[in-house]
Amino acid sequence: MPNRVSLTGAAAVSQAMRQINPDVVAAYPITPQTPVVEYYAQYVADGLVDTCMIPVESEHSAMSAVVGSAAAGARTMTATAANGLALMVEIVYIAASYRLPIVMPIVNRALSGPINIHCDHSDAMLVRDSGWIQLMAEDHQEAYDMTIMATKIAEHEDVLLPVMVNFDGFITSHGVDVFEMLDDEVVKEFVGEWVPKYPLLNTEKPITHGSLDLFDWYFEHHRQQEEAMEQAYKNLPAVFEAFEKLSGRNYDFLDLYKTEDADHVMIVMNSTASTAKFVIDELREQGLKVGLVKPRVFTPFPKKELKAALDGKQSVVVLDRAMSFGKEAPLYSLVKSALYDAVSRPQLGSFVYGLGGRDTTPEQLKEAFSYAVEGKLSLDKQLYLGLRD
Amino acid sequence: MADLKGWKEVPIGGVVDTPASSRSYATGAWRVTRPILDENKCINCMQCWLYCPDMAISGKIADGKTKMIGIDLKYCKGCGTCAVVCPVKAIDMKPENEFLK
Numbered sequence: 213m214p215n216r217v218s219l220t221g222a223a224a225v226s227q228a229m230r231q232i233n234p235d236v237v238a239a240y241p242i243t244p245q246t247p248v249v250e251y252y253a254q255y256v257a258d259g260l261v262d263t264c265m266i267p268v269e270s271e272h273s274a275m276s277a278v279v280g281s282a283a284a285g286a287r288t289m290t291a292t293a294a295n296g297l298a299l300m301v302e303i304v305y306i307a308a309s310y311r312l313p314i315v316m317p318i319v320n321r322a323l324s325g326p327i328n329i330h331c332d333h334s335d336a337m338l339v340r341d342s343g344w345i346q347l348m349a350e351d352h353q354e355a356y357d358m359t360i361m362a363t364k365i366a367e368h369e370d371v372l373l374p375v376m377v378n379f380d381g382f383i384t385s386h387g388v389d390v391f392e393m394l395d396d397e398v399v400k401e402f403v404g405e406w407v408p409k410y411p412l413l414n415t416e417k418p419i420t421h422g423s424l425d426l427f428d429w430y431f432e433h434h435r436q437q438e439e440a441m442e443q444a445y446k447n448l449p450a451v452f453e454a455f456e457k458l459s460g461r462n463y464d465f466l467d468l469y470k471t472e473d474a475d476h477v478m479i480v481m482n483s484t485a486s487t488a489k490f491v492i493d494e495l496r497e498q499g500l501k502v503g504l505v506k507p508r509v510f511t512p513f514p515k516k517e518l519k520a521a522l523d524g525k526q527s528v529v530v531l532d533r534a535m536s537f538g539k540e541a542p543l544y545s546l547v548k549s550a551l552y553d554a555v556s557r558p559q560l561g562s563f564v565y566g567l568g569g570r571d572t573t574p575e576q577l578k579e580a581f582s583y584a585v586e587g588k589l590s591l592d593k594q595l596y597l598g599l600r601d
Numbered sequence: 602m603a604d605l606k607g608w609k610e611v612p613i614g615g616v617v618d619t620p621a622s623s624r625s626y627a628t629g630a631w632r633v634t635r636p637i638l639d640e641n642k643c644i645n646c647m648q649c650w651l652y653c654p655d656m657a658i659s660g661k662i663a664d665g666k667t668k669m670i671g672i673d674l675k676y677c678k679g680c681g682t683c684a685v686v687c688p689v690k691a692i693d694m695k696p697e698n699e700f701l702k
Contacts, residue, residue, distance in 0.1 A: 432607065
């Protein structure tokens, strides 16, 4: 029987981890990821999981331990946020290139500096090119569900890539919300047992991980990583479908909210999508045909799906919770690129919002929509929501 | 490089799936100085064997005593460590040019 519970997002994700019951968790606490690891340590202490928990002295060590553990053949997880992720980055790339299916919840927080512990997506964008699959969760339910699905897609034999499950710091991680948990047994059966392809601990067949990979091999291995990402794109729908069968919850690359007949579409990731849905309902009552596209998968980027959803629309406003100084904001640049060969290109506008946890209000989202409705969008001018002039 | 496997055939993740594959890597091609052994000076102490980073020194044990046999030029990359550690200066590093035909 599914279980309806009221918990923080961090607790929701730690419950998903408990049900997955990985062999190894190596982690270092950082705000606002701390409760994920804290709850998990409690499960370990209480004997609820079989996990070997390794407390380490830094995130660089956490990711290093995780890489070693996954290479050994253990199902392995960790979690981090912002500057912790930044400290990990060297090994984050290595985890992907070694093709180790690690699952890592990321509690999205602003990267320093100046120092800030609140939500934005600069940490997720820092590692957008690291070779990890990046799932983006709007709320507790999605964060819980995606953590479980992440295990399945990461360990697919044609994929074998690590996965990050992103959810908003404090807003989702520390806020309490109601969501539905699956039975322990159901999750156990869904994730199954991982049979590693090249386990270091198999002394019957000795192999080497991490050898020097110079000009004669490195390029080939990178091409393989791209292939794995294409396989992830190809196999994600089957994971969504299998998950729907046991949960009743429908997933896809994009969450489309009232887009079918919409003239103006907003694109935004994670928790702000909830605010956007609220705003859309209000604006629709006033007769405005507005809708939302929320990417649930950022990497591999669902270019084809976005084009299908946006081609022919009057206008599209893209909201980024991160900046790419001197270049277009990350989500905007990808959406713009996806629409390059659209039959009927919409007007486009780029809005940066909510940096460093700046509160994102319905009024701000209405302001972004008003630019679209009034035909004031500018293709190459980045605008800001909630910024003091 | 044309004789190396393409990206579809190479094991993923940089994994080396066969043990002792470094045997097929002839590091001797890097060499610009060549160790020349003076067998009359050699005291068979095997310090060169111990220090050689490429296991290019061959030796054996006969009648309970170590015996230095020679240097495998397929793997010797000419680093000269053996010549430096030799306590009786039995190894001389010569420019590889002298052996060009």
